[in-house]
Amino acid sequence: ALASGYHNQPEMTQEKFKPSFLDETKTLFRTGDLGKQTAPGIIEFMGRKDNQVKVNGYRIDPGEIEYQLTRYAPIERAIVLPVQVNNQTQLSAYCQTDKTLEIAEIREFLAKFLPVYMIPSYFIFLKQFPLTRHGKLDLHSLRELRETGKSLVNSNYVAPRNYLESNLVSIWEKILSKHPIGIFDNFFEIGGHSLLLSRVVTRVHKELNVSVKLADFFKVPTIAGLATLISQTQYNYQEPISAIPPQKSYPM
Numbered sequence: 001a002l003a004s005g006y007h008n009q010p011e012m013t014q015e016k017f018k019p020s021f022l023d024e025t026k027t028l029f030r031t032g033d034l035g036k037q038t039a040p041g042i043i044e045f046m047g048r049k050d051n052q053v054k055v056n057g058y059r060i061d062p063g064e065i066e067y068q069l070t071r072y073a074p075i076e077r078a079i080v081l082p083v084q085v086n087n088q089t090q091l092s093a094y095c096q097t098d099k100t101l102e103i104a105e106i107r108e109f110l111a112k113f114l115p116v117y118m119i120p121s122y123f124i125f126l127k128q129f130p131l132t133r134h135g136k137l138d139l140h141s142l143r144e145l146r147e148t149g150k151s152l153v154n155s156n157y158v159a160p161r162n163y164l165e166s167n168l169v170s171i172w173e174k175i176l177s178k179h180p181i182g183i184f185d186n187f188f189e190i191g192g193h194s195l196l197l198s199r200v201v202t203r204v205h206k207e208l209n210v211s212v213k214l215a216d217f218f219k220v221p222t223i224a225g226l227a228t229l230i231s232q233t234q235y236n237y238q239e240p241i242s243a244i245p246p247q248k249s250y251p252m
Helices: 010-016 062-071 103-110 139-152 163-176 194-208 214-219 223-233
Strands: 017-019 027-029 033-039 042-048 053-055 058-060 077-085 088-096 122-126
Touching (some): 058 062, 088 139, 122 139, 214 223
Antiparallel strands (some): 077 088
């Protein structure tokens, strides 16, 4: 189930597709996985020969994400590392900048050039990257700094104010297995990622009969923002009569 080469990329095809050392009439594909033969017919997987990581079933090159991040003018340098959150691999972006940046704007920028599954779940902003005593980038310290990402999350819980927000909160809590979720909590900063995002979009359409695009989440990644967007764009959306508070009656 593999193609015979890369479309219109002969150099990459020549690099990755090599004649088989077992049978020159056949071709082998260089996957980038590193292994060694420990016994006849048994190959032990040792890791990757490059920096690619696997996130939610997708093979991702962090360098491509780092390149797009540095195209965002205020970011001078970027490092993207895989981190383990609730036994799941997610991407954390460390950005060197002396400016105050909005995460939603960065995500919206990245969405123009990258698929949704390559957009980091966490963003850490630093004026200077930590270095080892030998002057090299201290990756261990960067991973530890991921904990400071909690400060980017709105810690002041705000309950849903209407029927739509209440239902959106219920959907998020079921999919993220997190309770409570406030209407100003950022989806990506409370454990959300591309795979869960697709499930949210499907559930919202099924339960509320509302169509929401994946790109909308990068513009409004909060319950409050999403509810406002739905109310403004989904002209056929109406809350059920049972959700409308009963009006008080006064004697004439």
